Amino acid sequence: MTDNRTPLRILLLIAPIVLSLAITAILVLAVGKNPLEVMTAIWEGAFRNSNAVAGVVNFWIPLTFACLGLVITFTAGLWNIGVEGQMMLGAVFASWAARTLTLPSPVLLPLEIVLAMLGGAFWGFLVGFLRVRLGVNEIFGGVALNALANVLVIYLISGPWQPPEGGSAQSTPPFPAESLLPEISSEFPVSLLALFLIVIIVAAVFLALRGTRWGLNLKATGKNPRSALLLGVPTTQSALSAFVICGAIAGIGGAYRVLFTFDSLRPLPSGGIGFLALLVVLVVANRALLAPIVGFVFAAILAGSTRLRVVLQLDQSLAEVLQGFVVLLVLMANGLRGRILGGPGAESSIQPEPQAQPTVTTAAEATTHE
Amino acid sequence: MNEELLNILQTLVTSSTPLVIAALGETLTERAGVVNLSLDGSITLAAAIGFIAAVGSGSALVGIIAAMVVGALIALIIVVADIELKQDQVAIGFVLTLLAASLAQFIGQSYTRVRGPELPFVSLTFLKDIPILGPVFFTDHNPLVYISLLLVFVTWWWIFRTRPGLALRAVGERPASAFARGTKVNRLRYLYTLLGGSLVGLAGAAYSLSIKAGWTNPPAMRGDGWIALAIVIFGGWHPFRVVLGAYLFAGLRAISSAIQRSPDIQIPLVLINALPWLLMIGTLLLVSSGAIERLLRALPRSAQVWTRNLLRSDPPAALGTRFEER
Numbered sequence: 001m002t003d004n005r006t007p008l009r010i011l012l013l014i015a016p017i018v019l020s021l022a023i024t025a026i027l028v029l030a031v032g033k034n035p036l037e038v039m040t041a042i043w044e045g046a047f048r049n050s051n052a053v054a055g056v057v058n059f060w061i062p063l064t065f066a067c068l069g070l071v072i073t074f075t076a077g078l079w080n081i082g083v084e085g086q087m088m089l090g091a092v093f094a095s096w097a098a099r100t101l102t103l104p105s106p107v108l109l110p111l112e113i114v115l116a117m118l119g120g121a122f123w124g125f126l127v128g129f130l131r132v133r134l135g136v137n138e139i140f141g142g143v144a145l146n147a148l149a150n151v152l153v154i155y156l157i158s159g160p161w162q163p164p165e166g167g168s169a170q171s172t173p174p175f176p177a178e179s180l181l182p183e184i185s186s187e188f189p190v191s192l193l194a195l196f197l198i199v200i201i202v203a204a205v206f207l208a209l210r211g212t213r214w215g216l217n218l219k220a221t222g223k224n225p226r227s228a229l230l231l232g233v234p235t236t237q238s239a240l241s242a243f244v245i246c247g248a249i250a251g252i253g254g255a256y257r258v259l260f261t262f263d264s265l266r267p268l269p270s271g272g273i274g275f276l277a278l279l280v281v282l283v284v285a286n287r288a289l290l291a292p293i294v295g296f297v298f299a300a301i302l303a304g305s306t307r308l309r310v311v312l313q314l315d316q317s318l319a320e321v322l323q324g325f326v327v328l329l330v331l332m333a334n335g336l337r338g339r340i341l342g343g344p345g346a347e348s349s350i351q352p353e354p355q356a357q358p359t360v361t362t363a364a365e366a367t368t369h370e
Numbered sequence: 371m372n373e374e375l376l377n378i379l380q381t382l383v384t385s386s387t388p389l390v391i392a393a394l395g396e397t398l399t400e401r402a403g404v405v406n407l408s409l410d411g412s413i414t415l416a417a418a419i420g421f422i423a424a425v426g427s428g429s430a431l432v433g434i435i436a437a438m439v440v441g442a443l444i445a446l447i448i449v450v451a452d453i454e455l456k457q458d459q460v461a462i463g464f465v466l467t468l469l470a471a472s473l474a475q476f477i478g479q480s481y482t483r484v485r486g487p488e489l490p491f492v493s494l495t496f497l498k499d500i501p502i503l504g505p506v507f508f509t510d511h512n513p514l515v516y517i518s519l520l521l522v523f524v525t526w527w528w529i530f531r532t533r534p535g536l537a538l539r540a541v542g543e544r545p546a547s548a549f550a551r552g553t554k555v556n557r558l559r560y561l562y563t564l565l566g567g568s569l570v571g572l573a574g575a576a577y578s579l580s581i582k583a584g585w586t587n588p589p590a591m592r593g594d595g596w597i598a599l600a601i602v603i604f605g606g607w608h609p610f611r612v613v614l615g616a617y618l619f620a621g622l623r624a625i626s627s628a629i630q631r632s633p634d635i636q637i638p639l640v641l642i643n644a645l646p647w648l649l650m651i652g653t654l655l656l657v658s659s660g661a662i663e664r665l666l667r668a669l670p671r672s673a674q675v676w677t678r679n680l681l682r683s684d685p686p687a688a689l690g691t692r693f694e695e696r
């Protein structure tokens with residue numbers, strides 16, 4: 001029985017990737033370039049030397065923080081599009097500390113990280129509060145709060161935090177050296193502290209979802225908010241805590257961008273990484289251990305694609321197109337597998353069962369039926 | 371009424387047209403119980419392909435048709451993923467939002483600073499001579515403005531005054547009962563998702579062929595799709611309130627940019643940039659707080675019957691859920 005199905009399973013695993021590469025190749029041909037050259041450019045952009053690899057890792061680190069946060073909100077059945085704004089608030093809070101406080105690095109760096117977590121948690125709390133207390137769907141609340149976070153960043157850059165020579169709206173002045181995360185070496189400029197934090201948070205999220213009452217409550221809330229509530233799960237607090245914790249973790253990602261990638265606060269400091277993280281989490285669902293791995297592939301493609309403009313004069317959005325098609329087709333293949341192979345749980349391997357998938361109605365239900 | 375004010379209102383009607391068309395399309399889709407979350411990407415990609423097709427063919431009409439096909443195709447992906455593959459509408463819609471926007475940016479890269487065909491400006495005879503309404507609604511608009519006005523009444527009439535419209539509402543509210551009475555639930559969901567999607571595509575064409583004619587990277591209309599989605603909620607899934615929401619929104623946006631240009635009033639730029647999003651949260655809060663329902667209950671009973679559809683704020687009961695026909 002299962003032997004007959006194994007080739008099909010493998011096919012449905014590989015087909016989305018092959019198909020999305022094919023579609024992207026056709027697009028590249030359509031604009032008169034060679035798909036192989038594009039692939040080579042992306043590969044070289046990502047892995048040609050240790051500096052390029054460091055570039056990938058520096059993309060991967062904030063992406064993974066955002067993914068780990070989102071694993072929590074996904075488990076609770078919530079669509080935290082606001083993760084982008086939560087990263088930005090993390091960046092803003094960390095920037096405040098980096099600009100304002102004059103402390104030795106060993107004190108200042110942890111303080112910056114903690115503040116970034118507070119900033120992200122605050123923005124996450126706003127999305128959550130709007131959703132669970134005021135009945136504003138988290139998708140719309142999140143989209144609006146993302147835009148507002150960027151408005152705040154631009155205001156700070158062009159207003160109170162502008163460089164002394166006048167507002168350029170490009171960035172704040174560089175932060176002092178002792179406020180920045182140190183790099184491992186100049187050949188491999190990556191922050192060891194951030195890598196260390198990722199290991200801790202991967203483990204923490206994995207264990208919290210697996211073995212704590214809080215994680216269990218989140219899962220129950222995600223699977224079926226109404227019956228969870230009837231069974232005595234505090235679904236409101238569960239949902240709100242998921243937003244807050246997600247925001248806190250994503251906030252570290254935001255801090256990494258300003259304290260390592262840029263050395264200053266810039267417009268849209270999250271740079272779309274939060275949205276990319278949503279795509280990654282659509283693929284990995286609530287499997288915290290898988291998030292860093294899938295995240296790395298996405299980070300490599302995106303960091304590698306920066307070479308497209310240099311080498312082939314192609315817009316970098318090609319990489320986003322490829323990633324979008326991969327995720328779309330993976331979801332479609334999941335559905336196809338369920339349809340062909342049937343059986344329980346085949347509905348969707350993305351999330352445990354259909355009710356777990358947050359929809360506008362379950363979102364409304366979870367809040368109005370309490 | 372002075373001429374300047376009429377001119378401002380006339381511009382307002384033009385600039386809110388894509389929002390009206392997209393929100394009406396989404397209203398039809400959501401009335402059938404399907405959420406097409408991809409609006410922000412769909413509008414952008416439809417605008418790009420519509421513009422490219424118009425440039426290639428030299429005809430704005432071809433551009434419009436191409437844009438509508440793009441919108442319908444994206445909607446088709448959502449409805450197939452939902453009904454046939456049992457994937458979450460919101461997840462697929464979100465992926466398509468990002469994918470379509472990136473795709474638009476990629477294929478549009480060589481079309482920036484290209485001049486293409488634009489829709490003509492026409493006035494409607496007789497109608498343009500009506501005082502106040504004439505100069506605002508029926509003078510010097512592109513044809514899509516008139517189509518949007520027509521659409522408001524047609525969708526209202528269709529949803530609330532026809533038998534197929536009754537079936538549409540039933541599919542969105544009580545699909546099981548509708549199915550038991552012989553309505554082909556999923557067939558209607560296909561139909562209205564495609565129809566809604568093609569209107570979303572039309573909204574994209576309204577940008578790239580008239581209101582924000584041409585193509586820029588990053589696309590000029592990014593963000594408006596989300597606003598259109600919020601307007602549908604604000605509009606309580608009722609065409610009249612949806613159009614009111616779109617005009618209100620465009621009006622407040624116009625006021626804020628007028629203030630920005632005026633030298634006399636000093637309002638920080640930060641507030642102006644934040645305004646559309648604060649408005650979005652505010653309007654959704656207004657709906658979810660039940661203020662509109664309370665207003666309804668304060669009215670005399672006879673008026674309540676008449677305004678019930680107009681003032682309700684609950685989404686279609688089956689919105690976002692899947693229905694198994696068996």
